[in-house]
């Protein structure tokens with residue numbers, strides 16, 4: 708297989724983007740883990756496909772570096788949108804993208820600097836829809852769980868993909884490599900979950916680190932930043948608009964009170980193009 712791709716990142720969360728209009732992408736999911744391998748492949752947190760859609764301007768598919776398909780990717784869709792515009796697939800500055808998490812609406816800034824605002828839709832809070840087992844339609848806000856004799860207080864939010872948000876006093880003291888995988892696969896999460904650890908700096912500044920479902924620690928997670936903002940508002944720890952400071956950069960997240968949609972604004976950067984060869 709030969710595959711033309713472009714390599715992008717959003718706050719250091721990096722992706723191999725493949726244009727499904729031109730490339731043969733039939734069995735790409737089974738190759739996605741190999742493509743993402745940082746020694747034997749291109750190296751990335753995920754593979755993102757740009758595809759036609761019957762209902763929207765485009766369709767986006769996202770595969771994690773372990774080969775699993777996710778419903779949505781916040782950093783990825785900013786890269787997706789800027790790539791679609793810069794590669795001439797569209798001349799529109801705002802358009803619709805069909806995803807497994809619903810229709811997303813990226814908007815590019817007129818002077819085409821590499822900042823993209825995305826309407827990420829409404830957060831889902833009912834336990835059974837996130838999903839979190841055994842909670843019915845209850846919202847999971849600051850709920851105590853005990854995992855391997857350790858207590859955690861979790862707030863769960865879906866942005867189309869599941870997130871478990873945990874507030875900590877000092878982000879530097881959390882062993883994410885230990886607790887991330889344990890919580891990702893914890894029994895109450897039937898589809899597993901992304902895990903965000905959040906330190907509240909003040910009511911308009913959150914510091915977040917993430918263990919991503921299917922990708923382990925990444926430098927940033929856009930859907931996770933949205934979920935972290937929503938969880939912080941639900942716990943009255945921050946305002947509805949805040950700076951999310953991630954390992955790889957900052958995102959501006961706002962949960963609009965009038966339309967209940969979450970808006971994410973942040974950078975997207977193209978690093979290189981190439982051809983991937985697989986035996």
Ligand SMILES: N[C@H](CCC[C@H](N)C(=O)O)C(=O)O
Nearest residue numbers: 777780781782868928929930
């Ligand atoms: N690992 C995530 C998908 C990528 C999301 C993240 N990279 C983002 O920017 O939102 C999941 O399985 O739900």
